[in-house]
Amino acid sequence: MLVVFFGMFHRIQLSFFFPSLLVGPAIPFSDxxxxxxxxxxxxxxxxxxxxxxxxxIVTGLLFAALVGLYGGxxxxxxxxxxxxxxxxxxxxxxHLQVAGFMxxxxxxxxWSLAEASLAMxxxxxDRIKGDWSGGRNIEIKEIELAQNYKAVFDNWNMKTNIWLRxxxxxxxxxxxxxxxxxxxxxxxVDKLTVLPSINISWHGPLPAYFVAFISGxxxxxxxxxxxxxxxxxxxxxxxTSKMVYDGTCIIGTQTTLNYLVVPFVLLDIGGxxxxxxxxxxxxxxxxxxxxxxxxxxxxxRKLRKRHATNVTEKDKKAPKxxxxxxxxxxxxxxxxxxxxxxxxxxxxxxxxxxxxISMTTVIDAKLKSS
Numbered sequence: 001m002l003v004v005f006f007g008m009f010h011r012i013q014l015s016f017f018f019p020s021l022l023v024g025p026a027i028p029f030s031d032x033x034x035x036x037x038x039x040x041x042x043x044x045x046x047x048x049x050x051x052x053x054x055x056x057i058v059t060g061l062l063f064a065a066l067v068g069l070y071g072g073x074x075x076x077x078x079x080x081x082x083x084x085x086x087x088x089x090x091x092x093x094x095h096l097q098v099a100g101f102m103x104x105x106x107x108x109x110x111w112s113l114a115e116a117s118l119a120m121x122x123x124x125x126d127r128i129k130g131d132w133s134g135g136r137n138i139e140i141k142e143i144e145l146a147q148n149y150k151a152v153f154d155n156w157n158m159k160t161n162i163w164l165r166x167x168x169x170x171x172x173x174x175x176x177x178x179x180x181x182x183x184x185x186x187x188x189v190d191k192l193t194v195l196p197s198i199n200i201s202w203h204g205p206l207p208a209y210f211v212a213f214i215s216g217x218x219x220x221x222x223x224x225x226x227x228x229x230x231x232x233x234x235x236x237x238x239x240t241s242k243m244v245y246d247g248t249c250i251i252g253t254q255t256t257l258n259y260l261v262v263p264f265v266l267l268d269i270g271g272x273x274x275x276x277x278x279x280x281x282x283x284x285x286x287x288x289x290x291x292x293x294x295x296x297x298x299x300x301r302k303l304r305k306r307h308a309t310n311v312t313e314k315d316k317k318a319p320k321x322x323x324x325x326x327x328x329x330x331x332x333x334x335x336x337x338x339x340x341x342x343x344x345x346x347x348x349x350x351x352x353x354x355x356x357i358s359m360t361t362v363i364d365a366k367l368k369s370s
Contacts, residue, residue: 010033010036011029013032013036014027014029014032017032017123018117019114019117019118019120019121019123019135020114020117020118020135022110022114023110023111023114024111024114024137024157024159024160025111025114025115025118025135025136025137025157025158025159025160026159026160026162026163027118027123027135027159031123031134032123035121035122035123046130048131048132049119049120049122049124049125049132050120052116052119052124052131052132052133053115053116053117053119053120053132054116056112056113056115056116056119057112057113057116059108059112060108060109060110060112060113060116063105063106063108063109063112064109066102066105067102067105067106067109070098070102071102071105071106074095074098074099074102075099075102075103076096076099076103076262076265076266076275077266078095078099079092079095079096079099079274079275079278079279080271080274080275084278085278089279089280092278092279093255093279093282096258096259096275096279097254097255097258099258100254100257100258100259100261101144101258103261103265104143107138108138108140111136111137111138112138114135114137115133115135115136115137117135118134118135119132119134119135123135136158137157137158137159137160138155138156138157138158139155139158142154142155143155143156144254145250146250146253146254147246147249147250147253148220148223148224148226148227148249148253149216149219149220149223149253149257150220150223150224151253152253152257153216153220206267207269208263208264208266208267208268208269208272209263209264209267211263211269211272212260212261212263212264215260216260218287218291219256219260219287222287222290222291222294223253225290225294225295225300226290226294228300228303228304228307229294229299229300229303229304229307230303231245232307232310252286255282255283255286256283256286256287259276259279259282259283260283262275262276
């Protein structure tokens with residue numbers, strides 16, 4: 001009973017762990033347990049957490065200054081004002097892009113400071129990367145230069161994405177079989193969602209959240225279709241055409257992303273409709289035309305089939321590469337004498353039956369082969 005109590009108490013501690021209490025990120029319980037019990041001591045954790053935390057504090061303060069100076073001027077709420085109607089359509093479009101960046105800058109601010117707090121506490125060490133980015137919840141550069149929505153979602157609120165994958169999606173996979181079916185796709189954040197119940201459950205059951213999450217699911221599915229059906233044409237051409245494709249995807253992703261998050265920021269369907277009216281519903285047009293052509297028109301299926309046929313023909317024309325012959329290698333024979341060890345290995349070529357014997361002598365941790 002005492003063990004159960006302390007186990008529950010330890011989990012409550014994690015829930016109220018100050019560096020991640022307000023804005024996250026979500027920390028794996030195993031990492032937190034090693035940190036609090038000292039089980040990670042003496043495992044080669046390097047220094048440098050202070051320098052890493054300082055860099056993140058500076059990053060957070062820069063975004064704080066940016067939001068403080070220009071956040072009120074460049075906001076989605078300004079689009080609802082009557083004086084916004086005096087602007088041209090291009091000016092309205094530019095305002096929306098800056099407002100979208102300012103909205104994300106607030107998250108860059110708080111998550112940078114949260115990462116700094118985790119690093120300073122000693123709980124932000126990433127053993128895989130070997131640095132203090134274990135508390136990182138966002139990749140700013142990857143988001144701002146994302147070519148598709150998958151890149152945006154993979155680098156936004158990353159720790160929560162891991163929690164969704166490990167604690168929700170994979171458990172649904174166990175229920176439905178090896179590969180999640182409808183239920184798994186319904187709740188997974190990076191699939192076309194009909195009812196994104198998990199996201200809405202902690203944001204709140206507001207209609208604006210439904211609009212934002214469902215639209216994001218459709219746009220991500222559209223991005224996959226474009227990547228599979230259109231991108232191969234640019235890959236087969238020159239390097240310049242590939243750069244043009246990448247640049248177009250970056251611009252398209254950012255302009256539609258800033259349009260998509262309007263209901264998420266305003267949390268009001270009426271205000272969202274006003275904003276979309278004043279911007280000419282350009283996001284729906286940009287996404288709607290490819291959807292009609294690729295999905296309703298069946299063009300995606302035809303193009304994917306064509307690309308698959310081209311790849312098959314190239315494979316047939318390509319010269320066949322014979323697999324390397326696997327040699328039969330016997331277990332090495334070890335002959336020890338004092339501080340000298342000799343390893344004798346026999347190798348047999350299955351093609352001609354020729355045998356090769358190699359000897360490796362170890363003297364004072366130095367290798368000599370013959």
